[in-house]
Amino acid sequence: MKYRMFAAGLCLLTAACGQKETLFADGAPQVKAVSEIEAGAYIADIGGCHDCHTPGWAQNGGAAPEDVLLTGVPVGFSGPWGTSYASNLRLSVEAATREGWVVAMNNRDGRPPMPWWTLHRMSPEDLGALYAYIASLGPAGEPAPAPLPPGTVPETPFIWFEPVGPEAFPAAAVTQ
Ligand code: HEC
Numbered sequence: 001m002k003y004r005m006f007a008a009g010l011c012l013l014t015a016a017c018g019q020k021e022t023l024f025a026d027g028a029p030q031v032k033a034v035s036e037i038e039a040g041a042y043i044a045d046i047g048g049c050h051d052c053h054t055p056g057w058a059q060n061g062g063a064a065p066e067d068v069l070l071t072g073v074p075v076g077f078s079g080p081w082g083t084s085y086a087s088n089l090r091l092s093v094e095a096a097t098r099e100g101w102v103v104a105m106n107n108r109d110g111r112p113p114m115p116w117w118t119l120h121r122m123s124p125e126d127l128g129a130l131y132a133y134i135a136s137l138g139p140a141g142e143p144a145p146a147p148l149p150p151g152t153v154p155e156t157p158f159i160w161f162e163p164v165g166p167e168a169f170p171a172a173a174v175t176q
Pocket residue numbers: 043044047048049050051052053077084085086087088089092105109110111112113114115118119130147
C-alpha cells in the first residue's frame with residue numbers, strides 16, 4: 001500500500017508515468033536474460049501461464065512437450081460468468097502484431113479465472129518478451145472452444161469454480 005501511494009505521488013510530480021498502476025515506486029521492473037526469448041520463457045513459466053494454457057502442465061509436474069506449450073485447454077472454467085476456456089496463445093500471438101498485442105494485454109479485461117491484472121501490471125518490455133517467446137514456438141493446435149454465457153451447459157468437461165459447502169463433497173470419493 002505504501003509503495004502504491006508513493007508511486008501515485010510520483011505520478012503527480014513527473015510526466016514520466018504511464019496510465020497504469022504500478023506497485024513499485026521506481027517504475028516497472030523488467031526481466032533480464034541472455035535473450036528476449038529466454039526472458040519470455042521465464043515469465044511464462046514463473047508467471048503461471050502454463051498452469052492454465054498448456055495441456056497436461058500441472059498434471060505432469062510443470063512440464064510438457066514443446067509442441068503443446070501454450071496451445072490452450074478444452075476444459076471449461078464454469079461459474080457465475082458462464083464458461084471460459086484458456087485460449088491457445090500461439091494462435092493469439094500469430095494473429096497480432098507485437099505492438100498491438102502488448103497494448104491490448106496492458107488494457108484488456110475478460111472472464112475469470114484469467115488473471116488479467118497480471119498482464120495489466122506487466123511492463124511493455126516483459127510483455128514484448130512474452131510475445132517474442134510465444135511467437136518463437138510458432139502456431140500450433142486448435143483454437144480453444146468459444147466461451148459460453150451464464151446458464152449454458154458446456155459440451156466439454158468443465159471445472160465448477162464456486163465454493164460449495166462440505167455437504168457437496170461427492171459421497172463416492174469419501175474414504176474416511
Ligand atoms: C487460472 C487460469 C489462467 C492462468 C493462470 C492464465 N490464464 Fe490466460 N486465460 C485464461 C482463460 C480462462 C482465458 C479466457 C478468458 C476469456 O474468455 O475472457 C485466458 C485468456 C488469455 C488471453 C487472451 C487470448 C485471446 O486470444 O483472446 C491471453 C493473451 C492470456 N490469457 C495470457 C496469459 C498469460 C500471459 C498468462 C501468464 C502470465 C496467463 N494467461 C495465465 C486462464 C488463465
